[in-house]
Amino acid sequence: METTSRAEPQDASGGQAAPQQQGQGVPGARRAVEGYLMAGFPWYGLDDAFTGPRWLMQVGVAADGAVEHGSTGHGDEPSLRGELGEEEQRFAVVVTVASRPVRRSPDGTGVLEATSVSSAAWLAGSGLLSCTWPTQMERALRQDWLEQQTAIAWELADDLDGGSWTGLSLPVDGVPTDFHYRESEYGWVLAGSTHRDVHIGVYGRGMSAYGLGFAVVKDIESYA
Template identity: 60%
Template sequence: MDATSRAVGTATVGATVGAQARAVADPLAPYLAADFPWYGLDDGWTGRRWLMQAGAAPGRVEQPIDYGTLGHGEEPAKHYEARDVRKFAVVVTVACRDSRRSADNTGMLEATSASSAAWLAGSGLLAATWPGQLDRTLRQDWLDQQSALAWDLADDLDGPGWSPLTLPVNGLPQPFRYRESEYGWVLAGEAPGVLLGAYGRGISAYGAGFATVPDLTVYNGR
């Protein structure tokens, strides 16, 4: 996984301008534009579901959607809350892409992999759980340190930082790589037609199951 994959992950914290514009006009539009199936928690989850974002890799704003996220539970606080105990799980779907030229034809984008899903999930967890009580300088130091750690971990899914975990995908057992931290949990693996990641806090990953989403409007109620 090289710097281009890391750039894809960084984009999860702020959608591309094109994706943002589409989302304002119609939150479902970028999801419906994707050429791959979306995954969320399966029917075992009976709580709230909500749209997050879908976008293209940097340099691919007008190209097909490459990844996206769907939320479950309580939306993470946008600002620091001293007693924040919000419980959520976010499913990250990443398109299987071969290496290809960037839209501006200035370089190559690396093929996506389970590490891409792991990085998107890890950086998403950081964005959702950063310690907002820190002053700006310390917070940036924390983000830099934790982002570097998340990058290194995503690049070594077979390393000691991860544990094996088997969870159902469309009702069939599927192997994932899983890790926990004081901020929450992250997992990554593959699913039919896509690469799959997830992150959460306050909701156990061990009881999770994933399934394709036949009707995205169930996530559009907010």
């Protein structure tokens, strides 16, 4: 998806946050919330059955300035800095993607393909890679590994009816909803659509996907 990130704190892979273009001196959490408040669609997260920590990641913005997607986190914030080993990390990240039939290209001269469940699957798959790549790998090999795995994630997202995915029914706003589901050595990924005209992708590690439920976030500021 051709979007840029806006108003996010430091990302899960340890990269630097996006430069501040407005609101110099505003805390990162406040900037992140403001990005989410700009969206014209509801955000999703885990439902009230989850009682652990909740936090924000980032929003993706289209060429016309519209917010297209963003992620809400639950559990341990994924880290590659060694605070927690990969085996100890327990988290689930819910990616909400606005349903947009027509999207402008970044240069404003054309249109991009519509967002879909595949868009949500791709964002979830790439998000999982960003926080689970093997830290013990030599630096010279990391980029090659990431590019290879990213290409595989894209191909999988583009073939949701293929043998790499299975079906899984989970509640969304209390309604049983069909998801595409797959596992890997790095974690798991889910992708599906909601009755509110948005798509959701989910990725996690250390938490079972089978017992999760999803609901509209009533107060996005509670995640800050």
